[in-house]
Amino acid sequence: MPIPAGLSGQLAGLLGPRGWVAAPDAAPWQRDWLDRYGEPPLGVARPASTAEVAAVMRLCHAAGVAAVPQGGNTGLCGGAVLDRPGGVILSLSRMAAIGVPDPASGAIEVEAGAVLATLHQALDGTGLMFPLHLGAEGSARIGGLIGTNAGGSHAFRYGMMGDLVLGLEVVLPDGTVWDGLRAVQKDNAGYQLRRVFVGSEGSLGIVTRAVLRLFPAPRQRASALLALPDLAAAVAFGTRLRAEAGEFLTGLEFFSDLGLDLALKHVSSVGYPLSIRGGAYVLVEVASGSDLVPLDDILGGVLEWGMEAGLVLDGALAASEAQRAAFWRLREEQPEGQRLEGPQLKHDIAVPPGRIAEFVTSAAALCEALLPGVRINPFGHLGDGNIHYNLSPPQGAADFAGTEARLALRLARLATDMGGSFAAEHGLGRSKVALADALRPPTERALMAALKRAFDPRGRLNPGVVVGQPESCP
Ligand SMILES: Cc1cc2nc3c(=O)[nH]c(=O)nc-3n(C[C@H](O)[C@H](O)[C@H](O)COP(=O)(O)OP(=O)(O)OC[C@H]3O[C@@H](n4cnc5c(N)ncnc54)[C@H](O)[C@@H]3O)c2cc1C
Incomplete structure (x- = not known):
């Protein structure tokens, strides 16, 4: 086939009809999940191998054209799409192979385009599991999970995505391939390069393959849904639960009464199984790889203590796998309930877990002062202090009356003043770079900009993400 002139033609020649989708057919890849970012690309490259990824990067590099890696495009900060027209989106979706699990080493090699839920399914029945779980795991x-260092609902027990990566293969902006596909936990041979790529949101290199850690699949689980008077009670209950359940505690999630209302209103597949409503709700899960651990007794005992102490108003232990799934659906549909309610502001906060209730109380006063009546829907991960502090406009109002930036900055300051973070598990992407520039200490900002220059001197790999446009770098 003759190769037409120009980058689009070169990529078409390199990748063939399945591997190159030229504009205007590239529209399905153009916008981010929340439909806030995304300019028309030159096209979408869909390579089928590391060699093809490297060849795409060499061509983009030579042409000085921006390239943006895209996984499932479920990121919530706009990092997987273009901020200017004419660049190339590099979708890893055709590189989705999943290797054979190695039970002796507790590891598996996968290609970067494998979907998380598909990995879970591939491990079903092997006695092993990959412990990362989140609401978007079907896409x-x-x-992308490595790019954002995703957290999810089991992070406090098993770690974030970066803690689960043993080795990486990465294509650098000029097309060079770094083979760091080691399969060991202990590897101190110099700077921790794999750690540098984790959470770099596609701004330093393109992950093509990874070796991931696996854990023994639990043989038994016990789950409970609880209604509590408020978040302070949830924190106190969580503290006791950690002490009693120790290593068996694998899930400790929370959501608000407004969040429950919105999920029940908009998501037909969820139901509320308790007879009493509360000010806060907690989902607890304990699990063990042994049949001998009395999980029901441990959970039941703490539940009884919580009720006697007045911390728990009502609660139910899941009596079946279907009921357990229904409890989790209620928690996981919290973002969807709020999305379907209309405009929203998302803030991905982390504070020390013991200070969650304090943050939520102070933040509510701050929000009320800026926008009286704003509807506050905190939910998230009680176990690690990660609060999705999401807002809906006051009842009957169409928007946030221009308070968005001030709300974001003040909430971020409150979190950092409490020893926390304004970008807990979703990253910075495009949406939080200005916020980060306002809050990052100058030394931290300069180090990150220097790192970006070292890996991507021309600033053509996902420009504008994490450290802003190269011209704005110090
Ligand atoms: C309903 C819902 C629930 C969610 N729940 C959680 C949650 O509990 N915890 C959590 O952490 N996140 C959560 N998220 C956010 C999102 O799912 C995660 O950020 C996820 O890691 C993104 O994966 P992805 O494949 O969709 O990445 P994308 O959105 O495609 O990309 C995300 C970033 O990674 C980069 N990237 C993509 N592929 C590569 C690659 N191969 N190499 C290098 N960089 C790459 C992109 O350029 C971009 O900057 C949720 C999202 C939704 C919609």
Whole structure:
């Protein structure tokens, strides 16, 4: 086939009809999940191998054209799409192979385009599991999860995505391939390069393959849904639960009464199984790889203590796998309930877990002062202090009356003043770079900009993400 002139033609020649989708057919890849970002690309490259990824990067590099890696495009900060027209979106979706699990080493090799839920399914029945779980697991891909250092609902027990990566293969902005596909936990041979790529949101290199850690699949689980008077009670209950359940505690999630209302109003597949409503709700899960651990007794005992102490108003232990799934659906549909309610502001906060209730109380006063009546829907991960502090406009109002930036800055300051973070598990992407520039200490900002220059001197790999446009770098 003759190769037409120009980058689009070169990529078409390199990748063939399945591997190159030229504009205007590239529209399905153009916008981010929340439909806030995304300019028309030159086209979408869909390579089928590391060699093809490297060849795409060499061509983009030579042409000085921006390239943006995209996984499942479920990221919430706009990092997987273009901020200017004419660049190339590099989708890893055709590189989705999942290797054979190695039970002796507790590891598996996967390609970056593998979908997280597909990995879970592939491990079913092997006695092993990959412990990362999140609401978008049916679409999010391994490369994107590494790119954002995703957290999810089991992070406090098993760690974030970066803690689960043993080795990486990465294509650098000029097309060079770094083979760091080691399969060991202990590897101190110099700077921790794999750690540098984790959470770099596709701004330093393109992950093509990874070796991931696996854990023994639990043989038994016990789950409970609880209604509590408020978040302070949830924190106190969580503290006791950690002490009693120790290593068996694998899930400790929370959501608000407004969040429950919105989920029940908009998501037909959820139901509320308790007879009493509360000010806060907690989902607890304990699990063990042994049949001998009395999980029901441990959970039941703490529940009884919580009720006697007045911390728990009502609660139910899941009596079946279907009921357990229904409890989790109620928690996981919290973002969807709020999305379907209309405009929203998302803030991905982390504070020390013991200070969650304090943050939520102070933040509510701050929000009320800026926008009286704003509807506050905090939910998230009680176990690690990660609060999705999401807002809906006051009842009857169409928007946030221009308070968005001030709300974001003040909430971020409150979190950092409490020893926390304004970008807990979703990253910075495009949406939080200005916020980060306002809050990052100058030394931190300069180090990150220097790192970006070292890996991507021309600033053509996902420009504008994490450290802003190269011209704005110090
Ligand atoms: C309903 C819902 C629930 C969610 N729940 C959680 C949650 O509990 N915890 C959590 O952490 N996140 C959550 N998220 C956010 C999102 O799912 C995660 O950020 C996820 O890691 C993104 O994966 P992805 O494949 O969709 O990545 P994308 O959105 O495609 O990309 C995300 C970033 O990674 C980069 N990237 C993509 N592929 C690669 C690659 N191969 N190499 C290098 N960089 C790459 C992109 O350029 C971009 O900057 C949720 C999202 C939704 C919609």
